[in-house]
Amino acid sequence: MMQTSMGFKCFSSVVWHCVLAAMLVVNAPLSAAGEVEKTESGPVRIHIVARGLEHPWGLAFLPDGRMLVTERPGRLRIVEPDGLISPPLSGLPKITALGQGGLLDVALHPGFVDNGLVYLSYAAQGRSGVGTEVARGRLEGNALVGTEVIFRAMPKGRGGRHFGSRLVFHPDGSLFVTLGDRGDRPRAQRLDDHAGSVIHIDDKGAVPPNNPFVGRSSVNSEIFSYGNRNVQGAAMHPVTGELWAHEHGPQGGDELNVIRAGVNYGWPVITYGVNYGLGTSIGEGTHKEGMAQPLHHWVPSIAPSGMAFYTADRFPKWRGNLFIGSLKFRQLVRLELRGEDVVHEERMLQDVLGRIRDVRQGPDGYLYLLTDDSDGVIARLEPVEN
Numbered sequence: 001m002m003q004t005s006m007g008f009k010c011f012s013s014v015v016w017h018c019v020l021a022a023m024l025v026v027n028a029p030l031s032a033a034g035e036v037e038k039t040e041s042g043p044v045r046i047h048i049v050a051r052g053l054e055h056p057w058g059l060a061f062l063p064d065g066r067m068l069v070t071e072r073p074g075r076l077r078i079v080e081p082d083g084l085i086s087p088p089l090s091g092l093p094k095i096t097a098l099g100q101g102g103l104l105d106v107a108l109h110p111g112f113v114d115n116g117l118v119y120l121s122y123a124a125q126g127r128s129g130v131g132t133e134v135a136r137g138r139l140e141g142n143a144l145v146g147t148e149v150i151f152r153a154m155p156k157g158r159g160g161r162h163f164g165s166r167l168v169f170h171p172d173g174s175l176f177v178t179l180g181d182r183g184d185r186p187r188a189q190r191l192d193d194h195a196g197s198v199i200h201i202d203d204k205g206a207v208p209p210n211n212p213f214v215g216r217s218s219v220n221s222e223i224f225s226y227g228n229r230n231v232q233g234a235a236m237h238p239v240t241g242e243l244w245a246h247e248h249g250p251q252g253g254d255e256l257n258v259i260r261a262g263v264n265y266g267w268p269v270i271t272y273g274v275n276y277g278l279g280t281s282i283g284e285g286t287h288k289e290g291m292a293q294p295l296h297h298w299v300p301s302i303a304p305s306g307m308a309f310y311t312a313d314r315f316p317k318w319r320g321n322l323f324i325g326s327l328k329f330r331q332l333v334r335l336e337l338r339g340e341d342v343v344h345e346e347r348m349l350q351d352v353l354g355r356i357r358d359v360r361q362g363p364d365g366y367l368y369l370l371t372d373d374s375d376g377v378i379a380r381l382e383p384v385e386n
């Protein structure tokens with residue numbers, strides 16, 4: 001380990017990355033760690049925990065307070081609470097970095113303390129193209145061991161768009177994996193195709209017997225919901241235990257949905273969005289019998305990524321609120337909810353951090369953000385004591 005002139009601690013194998021990060025600090029938009037920003041609920045301090053991560057995508061807290069962080073080009077790292085970044089972990093599955101694809105989300109098995117299992121979602125090349133996959137391995141030091149692929153979205157497809165990829169465990173130990181339509185719209189309505197759906201599998205990748213399409217012929221029975229365009233944020237509701245998710249619309253029409261068994265969320269038959277640039281309509285309008293309406297939608301699009309319900313004590317006014325990152329507007333979105341109604345929306349941190357890729361509540365009760373940048377950061381929001 002060494003320390004650069006600007007006080008960055010680095011392992012030797014990533015030293016040039018760290019030196020580069022230290023140089024970039026001079027021109028970084030955030031002038032100093034600890035900057036204070038106004039919100040409707042009072043001032044918050046933004047503490048930069050770590051920087052120099054290359055397009056970080058997913059964050060999971062280990063029980064000891066360290067963080068597992070993915071970088072989209074295909075690296076998984078451990079970040080210490082003081083910001084020290086480890087070398088890339090070994091034992092990862094074969095990952096294909098292409099367009100929006102690469103190493104994407106990371107999640108811990110609910111029984112991690114006993115079994116050490118870490119789950120990864122990522123894009124991977126197969127004989128007929130690229131698709132989202134899920135693998136798991138046991139964390140031992142700076143390695144994943146016994147890594148095995150437990151799910152492959154099929155069929156594979158062309159191009160680098162719409163891999164979805166959030167991983168969310170249900171408390172019962174089963175796993176939701178959000179997918180995208182791979183930029184090929186009709187796939188989202190096909191039940192013999194994983195694309196454009198949210199899938200539900202057990203912790204080894206098998207289909208739970210109560211999945212909604214089990215027993216129907218010519219169906220991929222991992223499918224839990226369909227008609228989803230590209231889901232890059234999802235979280236379990238802390239009270240109802242249901243999966244909430246947002247999805248990217250085309251031009252306009254990003255949506256917030258509660259993901260329920262067997263439900264068709266409408267893409268591309270119904271949407272509040274239009275075709276990019278042209279502004280021409282898509283599908284059959286905004287409503288159709290048998291297709292769910294979103295709880296909330298955004299026109300223009302915010303380009304949502306990451307999602308967390310806030311349930312801790314550090315920000316009492318935010319309890320029960322839903323936080324969503326906005327890539328496009330480089331801001332954090334806060335939604336106040338009454339049941340399934342969105343009763344208020346606040347946009348905060350405009351242009352302060354950049355494109356917000358992931359949002360997590362830490363075990364310390366603070367809110368953590370990842371930024372989608374070649375010099376991406378982990379930032380922590382803290383209340384300012386008056």
Ligand SMILES: [Ca+2]
Binds near residue numbers: 227265266292293294
């Ligand atoms: Ca929809």
